[in-house]
Amino acid sequence: MKVEILMATYNGEKYLREQIDSILKQTFKDWKLIMRDDGSKDKTIEILNEYEKKDKRIKVLQDNKGNLGVAKNFEELLKNSSGEYVMFSDQDDYWMENKIEKYIKVLEKLDKENLKNPLLIHSNSYVCDKNLNILKKEFINSKIAKENNGNSYFFCYIVQGATLLVNRRVVELALPFLKSVKLHDRYFHLLSEFFGKRIFIDESLTKYRQHGGNEIGAKGSIVNKILKKRYFDKNDRELIIEISKKYDKILKKSNLKDIEKYIEVTDRSKNRIKRFLLSKYFEMKLIKRLFLLIKG
Structure with missing residues (x-):
């Protein structure tokens, strides 16, 4: 059972090596890492090319499309993916070494019907400082993520992009991205709720690093924005x-x-x-x- 990991990068030289190294250390080895840079001005591209030469499972996507933004960067990666199962990686996090293995064990327990229909699996994350010291043991409220209460997902933002695994059926539904897609995680979350199945692994399997350069952080997340400002976005x-x-x-x-x-x-x-x-x-x-x- 092979897994493709998609990583969108942009000016990520500071923490990029640690994240790629954490993928290299995974106990599950049958994966392919596809990375696309969004026009970095630092040494990100050099680092990506270095790792591509180091491991045949790593591929750097080259194109002339320039800076697309986070959502479109992931969309481009998805267009160039072919695996039955796709995971998403941020450039500045750190994966626990058994992360992919945990997801594979969930997949192995599912019947053929669940596997052929739209499927999304996600997990929790440790919220960490820039040095990966744990500040909070959970990023997502695990009770809400597990409950699966009817139509609660319309107002519950419980799927974090850096913890996502989707099957090919979800990818087929999602492409091309709709114009209003700002965050791929919320898009996939809705598609899985409408058309398939969402499974939550109640365990923190990613160290979610908080630093000044985060595109989306725990303090500025859509979850907190909704709770602090309005009941919907x-x-x-x-x-x-x-x-x-x-x-x-x-x-x-x-x-x-x-x-x-x-x-x-x-x-x-x-x-x-x-x-x-x-x-x-x-x-x-x-x-x-x-x-x-x-x-x-």
């Missing part, structure tokens, strides 16, 4: 609407009904009291319902 709403339009022929009636209700609840031009009452249709934490009343 504007970009997320646009993505869900776009998904409903693109996949309307294959979405279940129950999914379409959920999306319709979600669009109503998050329509800030409508009466907030009515939307507050309608929000009871969703599995949503009370604090988010209160934000609906307070901020609309």
Whole structure:
């Protein structure tokens, strides 16, 4: 069972070696690492080329497409992937040595039906400082990630991109990326909930490094933004609407009904009291319902 790992890089020279080394140290050896740089100005490219020469499992994707941004960089990597199972790696984290092995064990327990349908597996992460000292033992609230409560995923951001594994069916559904995709992890999360299965490994298998150069950090994550500001994210709403339009022929009636209700609840031009009452249709934490009343 071979796994392809996709790594998008940009000005990552400071921590890149540690992350690639952590992949090289994996107890599961049957993997391929594909990396694409997004126009770095530092020595990132030199480091990538060095590792490509060092290990035949490592490939650096070369093109003239320039700086695409994080989501489009991963989309380009996906276009150049062919594996049945794909994992995603940030350039500045550190993988526990048994990370891939843990995912493979989950895959081995699944039946053929689950394996052929859209499948997403994710895990938790340690939140660490720049030197990989652990600050928090969990990045994702494991209780919420495990619960799988009905339509709660509309307002729960529980899938971290650096912990993702998806099968080829999810990749086929996702490509080409929709225009409103800002974060590939949320996109894949929604696709798995609508069309397939999401499995959470209740264990921290990645050291999620926090430093000044993070593209998305624990302190500035979409999770905290939503909890501190509003009960939903504007970009997320646009993505869900776009998904409903693109996949309307294959979405279940129950999914379409959920999306319709979600669009109503998050329509800030409508009466907030009515939307507050309608929000009871969703599995949503009370604090988010209160934000609906307070901020609309």
